[in-house]
Amino acid sequence: FWRAGNIAPGFRHADVLPKTTENAVAFIQEHAASGPFFLYVPLSAPHTPWLPADDFRETSGAGYYGDFVAQVDHAVGNILQAIDDLDRETLLIFTSDNGAHWPVNDRTTFGHDANGPWRGQKADIWEGGHRVPFLVRWPGHAEPGSTSDQLVSLTDLMATFATLLGSDLPHASAEDSYDFLSVLTGTGTGSRDAMIQHSHSGMFAVRQNSWKLILGRGSGGFTYPRNITPEPGEPIGQLYDLSADPAEERNVYLDHPAIVDSLTALLEGYQSAGRSRR
Structure with missing residues:
Protein backbone atom coordinates (compact mmCIF):
# COMPACT_ATOMS: atom_id res chain seq x y z
CA PHE A 1 0.00 0.00 0.00
CA TRP A 2 2.95 2.39 0.33
CA ARG A 3 5.94 3.47 -1.71
CA ALA A 4 9.39 2.01 -1.15
CA GLY A 5 12.13 4.22 0.30
CA ASN A 6 13.93 5.24 3.46
CA ILE A 7 11.99 5.37 6.70
CA ALA A 8 12.73 6.83 10.12
CA PRO A 9 13.81 4.34 12.79
CA GLY A 10 10.81 3.17 14.80
CA PHE A 11 8.27 4.62 12.37
CA ARG A 12 5.15 2.51 11.84
CA HIS A 13 2.45 3.54 9.38
CA ALA A 14 -0.25 2.08 11.61
CA ASP A 15 0.73 4.48 14.41
CA VAL A 16 0.15 7.68 12.43
CA LEU A 17 -3.61 8.08 12.93
CA PRO A 18 -3.64 7.15 16.65
CA LYS A 19 -0.62 9.39 17.33
CA THR A 20 -2.14 12.32 15.44
CA THR A 21 -5.35 11.95 17.45
CA GLU A 22 -3.44 11.68 20.72
CA ASN A 23 -1.42 14.82 19.98
CA ALA A 24 -4.54 16.76 18.97
CA VAL A 25 -6.33 15.85 22.21
CA ALA A 26 -3.23 16.76 24.25
CA PHE A 27 -2.97 20.15 22.50
CA ILE A 28 -6.60 20.94 23.30
CA GLN A 29 -6.23 19.92 26.91
CA GLU A 30 -3.10 22.04 27.28
CA HIS A 31 -5.09 25.09 26.16
CA ALA A 32 -7.99 24.46 28.52
CA ALA A 33 -6.96 27.36 30.75
CA SER A 34 -5.56 29.67 28.07
CA GLY A 35 -7.03 31.91 25.42
CA PRO A 36 -8.22 31.15 21.88
CA PHE A 37 -6.29 28.63 19.80
CA PHE A 38 -6.15 27.36 16.22
CA LEU A 39 -5.61 23.67 15.56
CA TYR A 40 -5.33 22.00 12.17
CA VAL A 41 -5.55 18.21 12.37
CA PRO A 42 -4.54 16.55 9.05
CA LEU A 43 -5.87 13.04 9.60
CA SER A 44 -3.89 10.49 7.60
CA ALA A 45 -6.88 8.19 7.12
CA PRO A 46 -8.56 6.94 5.08
CA HIS A 47 -5.69 7.55 2.67
CA THR A 48 -3.46 4.61 1.81
CA PRO A 49 -1.91 2.65 3.40
CA TRP A 50 -5.23 1.30 4.73
CA LEU A 51 -4.22 0.03 8.16
CA PRO A 52 -7.20 0.01 10.52
CA ALA A 53 -6.38 -0.97 14.11
CA ASP A 54 -7.47 -4.40 15.28
CA ASP A 55 -10.46 -2.94 17.14
CA PHE A 56 -11.89 -1.69 13.83
CA ARG A 57 -11.13 -4.65 11.55
CA GLU A 58 -14.23 -6.11 9.88
CA THR A 59 -16.56 -3.61 11.58
CA SER A 60 -17.77 -1.63 8.57
CA GLY A 61 -18.75 -4.22 5.99
CA ALA A 62 -16.82 -2.15 3.44
CA GLY A 63 -13.35 -3.69 3.54
CA TYR A 64 -10.15 -2.16 4.83
CA TYR A 65 -11.17 1.26 3.51
CA GLY A 66 -14.47 1.25 5.38
CA ASP A 67 -12.80 -0.03 8.54
CA PHE A 68 -10.28 2.81 8.36
CA VAL A 69 -13.16 5.29 8.00
CA ALA A 70 -14.70 3.81 11.14
CA GLN A 71 -11.41 4.48 12.94
CA VAL A 72 -11.51 8.08 11.68
CA ASP A 73 -14.97 8.42 13.19
CA HIS A 74 -13.60 7.21 16.51
CA ALA A 75 -10.67 9.64 16.29
CA VAL A 76 -12.95 12.59 15.59
CA GLY A 77 -15.12 11.53 18.53
CA ASN A 78 -12.11 11.72 20.84
CA ILE A 79 -11.23 15.19 19.56
CA LEU A 80 -14.84 16.34 19.96
CA GLN A 81 -14.89 15.11 23.54
CA ALA A 82 -11.74 17.08 24.31
CA ILE A 83 -13.36 20.20 22.85
CA ASP A 84 -16.57 19.62 24.81
CA ASP A 85 -14.55 19.38 28.02
CA LEU A 86 -13.38 22.97 27.41
CA ASP A 87 -16.96 24.29 27.60
CA ARG A 88 -16.22 26.95 24.97
CA GLU A 89 -17.84 28.30 21.80
CA THR A 90 -15.30 26.43 19.69
CA LEU A 91 -15.72 26.46 15.90
CA LEU A 92 -15.12 22.96 14.55
CA ILE A 93 -14.91 22.16 10.82
CA PHE A 94 -14.67 18.60 9.49
CA THR A 95 -14.02 18.22 5.78
CA SER A 96 -11.90 16.43 3.17
CA ASP A 97 -9.57 17.46 0.37
CA ASN A 98 -11.18 15.19 -2.25
CA GLY A 99 -13.82 12.55 -2.79
CA ALA A 100 -13.40 8.94 -1.76
CA HIS A 101 -11.22 6.54 -3.73
CA TRP A 102 -14.09 4.20 -4.52
CA PRO A 103 -13.97 2.45 -7.93
CA VAL A 104 -17.08 1.08 -9.60
CA ASN A 105 -16.23 -2.50 -8.59
CA ASP A 106 -16.24 -1.45 -4.91
CA ARG A 107 -19.84 -0.30 -5.27
CA THR A 108 -20.72 -3.77 -6.54
CA THR A 109 -18.60 -5.67 -4.01
CA PHE A 110 -19.78 -3.81 -0.91
CA GLY A 111 -23.15 -2.44 -2.03
CA HIS A 112 -22.10 1.02 -0.87
CA ASP A 113 -21.60 4.37 -2.63
CA ALA A 114 -18.83 6.11 -0.70
CA ASN A 115 -19.39 9.30 -2.73
CA GLY A 116 -23.15 9.20 -2.39
CA PRO A 117 -25.10 10.10 -5.53
CA TRP A 118 -22.21 11.96 -7.16
CA ARG A 119 -20.56 10.66 -10.31
CA GLY A 120 -16.94 9.52 -10.19
CA GLN A 121 -14.39 9.38 -7.41
CA LYS A 122 -11.13 10.88 -6.15
CA ALA A 123 -9.03 12.44 -8.96
CA ASP A 124 -12.00 12.69 -11.35
CA ILE A 125 -13.30 15.98 -12.72
CA TRP A 126 -16.88 14.93 -11.92
CA GLU A 127 -18.60 15.83 -8.66
CA GLY A 128 -17.51 12.63 -6.91
CA GLY A 129 -13.94 13.88 -7.12
CA HIS A 130 -14.55 17.37 -5.75
CA ARG A 131 -17.79 17.58 -3.79
CA VAL A 132 -16.87 16.72 -0.20
CA PRO A 133 -18.51 16.80 3.23
CA PHE A 134 -18.23 20.12 5.03
CA LEU A 135 -19.54 19.75 8.55
CA VAL A 136 -19.56 22.67 10.97
CA ARG A 137 -20.28 22.84 14.68
CA TRP A 138 -20.21 26.29 16.27
CA PRO A 139 -22.38 26.65 19.39
CA GLY A 140 -24.22 29.92 19.52
CA HIS A 141 -23.42 30.83 15.92
CA ALA A 142 -24.17 28.02 13.45
CA GLU A 143 -27.69 26.61 13.68
CA PRO A 144 -27.57 22.88 14.53
CA GLY A 145 -29.03 20.68 11.80
CA SER A 146 -29.05 23.47 9.22
CA THR A 147 -27.75 23.02 5.67
CA SER A 148 -26.68 25.34 2.88
CA ASP A 149 -26.48 25.04 -0.91
CA GLN A 150 -24.00 27.90 -1.15
CA LEU A 151 -20.95 27.21 -3.32
CA VAL A 152 -17.87 27.03 -1.06
CA SER A 153 -14.26 26.00 -1.64
CA LEU A 154 -11.66 24.97 0.90
CA THR A 155 -9.60 27.90 -0.39
CA ASP A 156 -12.26 30.11 1.22
CA LEU A 157 -11.21 29.20 4.74
CA MET A 158 -8.44 31.81 4.84
CA ALA A 159 -10.67 34.76 3.89
CA THR A 160 -13.37 33.52 6.26
CA PHE A 161 -10.98 33.21 9.19
CA ALA A 162 -9.55 36.65 8.41
CA THR A 163 -13.05 38.14 8.67
CA LEU A 164 -13.71 36.21 11.87
CA LEU A 165 -10.55 37.68 13.40
CA GLY A 166 -11.27 41.19 12.14
CA SER A 167 -8.21 41.18 9.87
CA ASP A 168 -7.97 42.67 6.41
CA LEU A 169 -6.84 40.18 3.76
CA PRO A 170 -4.29 41.82 1.42
CA HIS A 171 -5.28 41.84 -2.23
CA ALA A 172 -2.20 39.80 -3.17
CA SER A 173 -2.90 37.10 -0.57
CA ALA A 174 -5.18 34.09 -0.97
CA GLU A 175 -6.13 35.14 -4.47
CA ASP A 176 -8.89 32.51 -4.73
CA SER A 177 -10.35 32.84 -1.23
CA TYR A 178 -13.86 34.19 -0.57
CA ASP A 179 -15.35 35.01 2.81
CA PHE A 180 -18.32 32.79 3.70
CA LEU A 181 -18.69 33.65 7.39
CA SER A 182 -22.25 34.84 6.78
CA VAL A 183 -23.10 31.40 5.38
CA LEU A 184 -21.91 29.74 8.59
CA THR A 185 -24.00 32.06 10.75
CA GLY A 186 -27.02 31.93 8.47
CA THR A 187 -27.03 35.68 7.96
CA GLY A 188 -26.02 35.80 4.29
CA THR A 189 -25.19 33.88 1.13
CA GLY A 190 -21.48 34.59 0.76
CA SER A 191 -19.82 36.13 -2.27
CA ARG A 192 -18.64 33.16 -4.35
CA ASP A 193 -20.64 32.31 -7.48
Whole structure:
Protein backbone atom coordinates (compact mmCIF):
# COMPACT_ATOMS: atom_id res chain seq x y z
CA PHE A 1 0.00 0.00 0.00
CA TRP A 2 2.95 2.39 0.33
CA ARG A 3 5.94 3.47 -1.71
CA ALA A 4 9.39 2.01 -1.15
CA GLY A 5 12.13 4.22 0.30
CA ASN A 6 13.93 5.24 3.46
CA ILE A 7 11.99 5.37 6.70
CA ALA A 8 12.73 6.83 10.12
CA PRO A 9 13.81 4.34 12.79
CA GLY A 10 10.81 3.17 14.80
CA PHE A 11 8.27 4.62 12.37
CA ARG A 12 5.15 2.51 11.84
CA HIS A 13 2.45 3.54 9.38
CA ALA A 14 -0.25 2.08 11.61
CA ASP A 15 0.73 4.48 14.41
CA VAL A 16 0.15 7.68 12.43
CA LEU A 17 -3.61 8.08 12.93
CA PRO A 18 -3.64 7.15 16.65
CA LYS A 19 -0.62 9.39 17.33
CA THR A 20 -2.14 12.32 15.44
CA THR A 21 -5.35 11.95 17.45
CA GLU A 22 -3.44 11.68 20.72
CA ASN A 23 -1.42 14.82 19.98
CA ALA A 24 -4.54 16.76 18.97
CA VAL A 25 -6.33 15.85 22.21
CA ALA A 26 -3.23 16.76 24.25
CA PHE A 27 -2.97 20.15 22.50
CA ILE A 28 -6.60 20.94 23.30
CA GLN A 29 -6.23 19.92 26.91
CA GLU A 30 -3.10 22.04 27.28
CA HIS A 31 -5.09 25.09 26.16
CA ALA A 32 -7.99 24.46 28.52
CA ALA A 33 -6.96 27.36 30.75
CA SER A 34 -5.56 29.67 28.07
CA GLY A 35 -7.03 31.91 25.42
CA PRO A 36 -8.22 31.15 21.88
CA PHE A 37 -6.29 28.63 19.80
CA PHE A 38 -6.15 27.36 16.22
CA LEU A 39 -5.61 23.67 15.56
CA TYR A 40 -5.33 22.00 12.17
CA VAL A 41 -5.55 18.21 12.37
CA PRO A 42 -4.54 16.55 9.05
CA LEU A 43 -5.87 13.04 9.60
CA SER A 44 -3.89 10.49 7.60
CA ALA A 45 -6.88 8.19 7.12
CA PRO A 46 -8.56 6.94 5.08
CA HIS A 47 -5.69 7.55 2.67
CA THR A 48 -3.46 4.61 1.81
CA PRO A 49 -1.91 2.65 3.40
CA TRP A 50 -5.23 1.30 4.73
CA LEU A 51 -4.22 0.03 8.16
CA PRO A 52 -7.20 0.01 10.52
CA ALA A 53 -6.38 -0.97 14.11
CA ASP A 54 -7.47 -4.40 15.28
CA ASP A 55 -10.46 -2.94 17.14
CA PHE A 56 -11.89 -1.69 13.83
CA ARG A 57 -11.13 -4.65 11.55
CA GLU A 58 -14.23 -6.11 9.88
CA THR A 59 -16.56 -3.61 11.58
CA SER A 60 -17.77 -1.63 8.57
CA GLY A 61 -18.75 -4.22 5.99
CA ALA A 62 -16.82 -2.15 3.44
CA GLY A 63 -13.35 -3.69 3.54
CA TYR A 64 -10.15 -2.16 4.83
CA TYR A 65 -11.17 1.26 3.51
CA GLY A 66 -14.47 1.25 5.38
CA ASP A 67 -12.80 -0.03 8.54
CA PHE A 68 -10.28 2.81 8.36
CA VAL A 69 -13.16 5.29 8.00
CA ALA A 70 -14.70 3.81 11.14
CA GLN A 71 -11.41 4.48 12.94
CA VAL A 72 -11.51 8.08 11.68
CA ASP A 73 -14.97 8.42 13.19
CA HIS A 74 -13.60 7.21 16.51
CA ALA A 75 -10.67 9.64 16.29
CA VAL A 76 -12.95 12.59 15.59
CA GLY A 77 -15.12 11.53 18.53
CA ASN A 78 -12.11 11.72 20.84
CA ILE A 79 -11.23 15.19 19.56
CA LEU A 80 -14.84 16.34 19.96
CA GLN A 81 -14.89 15.11 23.54
CA ALA A 82 -11.74 17.08 24.31
CA ILE A 83 -13.36 20.20 22.85
CA ASP A 84 -16.57 19.62 24.81
CA ASP A 85 -14.55 19.38 28.02
CA LEU A 86 -13.38 22.97 27.41
CA ASP A 87 -16.96 24.29 27.60
CA ARG A 88 -16.22 26.95 24.97
CA GLU A 89 -17.84 28.30 21.80
CA THR A 90 -15.30 26.43 19.69
CA LEU A 91 -15.72 26.46 15.90
CA LEU A 92 -15.12 22.96 14.55
CA ILE A 93 -14.91 22.16 10.82
CA PHE A 94 -14.67 18.60 9.49
CA THR A 95 -14.02 18.22 5.78
CA SER A 96 -11.90 16.43 3.17
CA ASP A 97 -9.57 17.46 0.37
CA ASN A 98 -11.18 15.19 -2.25
CA GLY A 99 -13.82 12.55 -2.79
CA ALA A 100 -13.40 8.94 -1.76
CA HIS A 101 -11.22 6.54 -3.73
CA TRP A 102 -14.09 4.20 -4.52
CA PRO A 103 -13.97 2.45 -7.93
CA VAL A 104 -17.08 1.08 -9.60
CA ASN A 105 -16.23 -2.50 -8.59
CA ASP A 106 -16.24 -1.45 -4.91
CA ARG A 107 -19.84 -0.30 -5.27
CA THR A 108 -20.72 -3.77 -6.54
CA THR A 109 -18.60 -5.67 -4.01
CA PHE A 110 -19.78 -3.81 -0.91
CA GLY A 111 -23.15 -2.44 -2.03
CA HIS A 112 -22.10 1.02 -0.87
CA ASP A 113 -21.60 4.37 -2.63
CA ALA A 114 -18.83 6.11 -0.70
CA ASN A 115 -19.39 9.30 -2.73
CA GLY A 116 -23.15 9.20 -2.39
CA PRO A 117 -25.10 10.10 -5.53
CA TRP A 118 -22.21 11.96 -7.16
CA ARG A 119 -20.56 10.66 -10.31
CA GLY A 120 -16.94 9.52 -10.19
CA GLN A 121 -14.39 9.38 -7.41
CA LYS A 122 -11.13 10.88 -6.15
CA ALA A 123 -9.03 12.44 -8.96
CA ASP A 124 -12.00 12.69 -11.35
CA ILE A 125 -13.30 15.98 -12.72
CA TRP A 126 -16.88 14.93 -11.92
CA GLU A 127 -18.60 15.83 -8.66
CA GLY A 128 -17.51 12.63 -6.91
CA GLY A 129 -13.94 13.88 -7.12
CA HIS A 130 -14.55 17.37 -5.75
CA ARG A 131 -17.79 17.58 -3.79
CA VAL A 132 -16.87 16.72 -0.20
CA PRO A 133 -18.51 16.80 3.23
CA PHE A 134 -18.23 20.12 5.03
CA LEU A 135 -19.54 19.75 8.55
CA VAL A 136 -19.56 22.67 10.97
CA ARG A 137 -20.28 22.84 14.68
CA TRP A 138 -20.21 26.29 16.27
CA PRO A 139 -22.38 26.65 19.39
CA GLY A 140 -24.22 29.92 19.52
CA HIS A 141 -23.42 30.83 15.92
CA ALA A 142 -24.17 28.02 13.45
CA GLU A 143 -27.69 26.61 13.68
CA PRO A 144 -27.57 22.88 14.53
CA GLY A 145 -29.03 20.68 11.80
CA SER A 146 -29.05 23.47 9.22
CA THR A 147 -27.75 23.02 5.67
CA SER A 148 -26.68 25.34 2.88
CA ASP A 149 -26.48 25.04 -0.91
CA GLN A 150 -24.00 27.90 -1.15
CA LEU A 151 -20.95 27.21 -3.32
CA VAL A 152 -17.87 27.03 -1.06
CA SER A 153 -14.26 26.00 -1.64
CA LEU A 154 -11.66 24.97 0.90
CA THR A 155 -9.60 27.90 -0.39
CA ASP A 156 -12.26 30.11 1.22
CA LEU A 157 -11.21 29.20 4.74
CA MET A 158 -8.44 31.81 4.84
CA ALA A 159 -10.67 34.76 3.89
CA THR A 160 -13.37 33.52 6.26
CA PHE A 161 -10.98 33.21 9.19
CA ALA A 162 -9.55 36.65 8.41
CA THR A 163 -13.05 38.14 8.67
CA LEU A 164 -13.71 36.21 11.87
CA LEU A 165 -10.55 37.68 13.40
CA GLY A 166 -11.27 41.19 12.14
CA SER A 167 -8.21 41.18 9.87
CA ASP A 168 -7.97 42.67 6.41
CA LEU A 169 -6.84 40.18 3.76
CA PRO A 170 -4.29 41.82 1.42
CA HIS A 171 -5.28 41.84 -2.23
CA ALA A 172 -2.20 39.80 -3.17
CA SER A 173 -2.90 37.10 -0.57
CA ALA A 174 -5.18 34.09 -0.97
CA GLU A 175 -6.13 35.14 -4.47
CA ASP A 176 -8.89 32.51 -4.73
CA SER A 177 -10.35 32.84 -1.23
CA TYR A 178 -13.86 34.19 -0.57
CA ASP A 179 -15.35 35.01 2.81
CA PHE A 180 -18.32 32.79 3.70
CA LEU A 181 -18.69 33.65 7.39
CA SER A 182 -22.25 34.84 6.78
CA VAL A 183 -23.10 31.40 5.38
CA LEU A 184 -21.91 29.74 8.59
CA THR A 185 -24.00 32.06 10.75
CA GLY A 186 -27.02 31.93 8.47
CA THR A 187 -27.03 35.68 7.96
CA GLY A 188 -26.02 35.80 4.29
CA THR A 189 -25.19 33.88 1.13
CA GLY A 190 -21.48 34.59 0.76
CA SER A 191 -19.82 36.13 -2.27
CA ARG A 192 -18.64 33.16 -4.35
CA ASP A 193 -20.64 32.31 -7.48
CA ALA A 194 -18.00 30.46 -9.49
CA MET A 195 -15.28 27.87 -8.88
CA ILE A 196 -12.41 26.30 -10.83
CA GLN A 197 -11.78 22.57 -10.59
CA HIS A 198 -8.91 20.46 -11.86
CA SER A 199 -8.59 16.70 -12.33
CA HIS A 200 -5.63 14.43 -11.63
CA SER A 201 -4.56 14.43 -15.28
CA GLY A 202 -5.02 18.17 -15.81
CA MET A 203 -8.57 18.45 -17.11
CA PHE A 204 -10.15 21.79 -16.13
CA ALA A 205 -13.73 22.57 -15.16
CA VAL A 206 -15.46 25.78 -14.20
CA ARG A 207 -18.72 26.00 -12.32
CA GLN A 208 -20.91 29.09 -12.07
CA ASN A 209 -24.16 28.84 -10.16
CA SER A 210 -25.72 25.56 -11.37
CA TRP A 211 -23.77 25.27 -14.62
CA LYS A 212 -20.58 23.22 -14.85
CA LEU A 213 -18.35 23.19 -17.93
CA ILE A 214 -15.62 20.55 -18.34
CA LEU A 215 -12.94 21.19 -20.96
CA GLY A 216 -12.65 17.64 -22.21
CA ARG A 217 -14.38 14.27 -22.34
CA GLY A 218 -13.99 11.43 -19.87
CA SER A 219 -13.21 11.48 -16.13
CA GLY A 220 -9.79 13.08 -16.33
CA GLY A 221 -8.88 10.95 -13.33
CA PHE A 222 -9.07 7.41 -12.00
CA THR A 223 -12.40 6.32 -13.49
CA TYR A 224 -12.31 4.70 -16.94
CA PRO A 225 -12.28 6.16 -19.51
CA ARG A 226 -9.95 8.96 -18.44
CA ASN A 227 -10.02 10.68 -21.82
CA ILE A 228 -12.37 10.33 -24.79
CA THR A 229 -11.52 11.55 -28.28
CA PRO A 230 -14.79 12.87 -29.73
CA GLU A 231 -16.00 11.76 -33.12
CA PRO A 232 -16.87 14.40 -35.75
CA GLY A 233 -20.02 16.22 -34.67
CA GLU A 234 -19.74 15.12 -31.04
CA PRO A 235 -19.19 17.61 -28.20
CA ILE A 236 -15.55 18.30 -27.37
CA GLY A 237 -16.42 19.02 -23.73
CA GLN A 238 -19.06 18.42 -21.11
CA LEU A 239 -21.74 20.79 -19.83
CA TYR A 240 -24.09 19.91 -17.01
CA ASP A 241 -26.91 21.75 -15.27
CA LEU A 242 -26.33 20.50 -11.73
CA SER A 243 -29.68 21.83 -10.53
CA ALA A 244 -31.53 19.50 -12.90
CA ASP A 245 -28.84 16.83 -13.35
CA PRO A 246 -26.71 16.53 -10.19
CA ALA A 247 -25.47 13.07 -11.26
CA GLU A 248 -23.94 14.55 -14.44
CA GLU A 249 -25.71 12.05 -16.70
CA ARG A 250 -26.88 14.40 -19.48
CA ASN A 251 -24.19 16.27 -21.36
CA VAL A 252 -25.88 19.35 -22.86
CA TYR A 253 -22.72 20.89 -24.32
CA LEU A 254 -24.17 21.17 -27.82
CA ASP A 255 -27.50 22.51 -26.59
CA HIS A 256 -26.18 25.67 -24.91
CA PRO A 257 -23.32 27.21 -26.96
CA ALA A 258 -23.76 30.61 -25.31
CA ILE A 259 -23.25 29.15 -21.85
CA VAL A 260 -20.20 27.20 -23.08
CA ASP A 261 -18.71 30.41 -24.48
CA SER A 262 -19.48 32.39 -21.31
CA LEU A 263 -17.96 29.82 -18.95
CA THR A 264 -14.93 29.35 -21.20
CA ALA A 265 -14.31 33.10 -21.14
CA LEU A 266 -14.70 33.14 -17.35
CA LEU A 267 -12.11 30.37 -16.92
CA GLU A 268 -9.68 31.97 -19.34
CA GLY A 269 -10.10 35.29 -17.53
CA TYR A 270 -9.18 33.70 -14.21
CA GLN A 271 -6.20 31.96 -15.79
CA SER A 272 -4.99 35.17 -17.41
CA ALA A 273 -5.37 37.18 -14.19
CA GLY A 274 -3.83 34.48 -12.03
CA ARG A 275 -6.64 34.89 -9.53
CA SER A 276 -10.42 34.68 -9.16
CA ARG A 277 -11.10 36.93 -6.15
CA ARG A 278 -11.80 40.45 -7.29
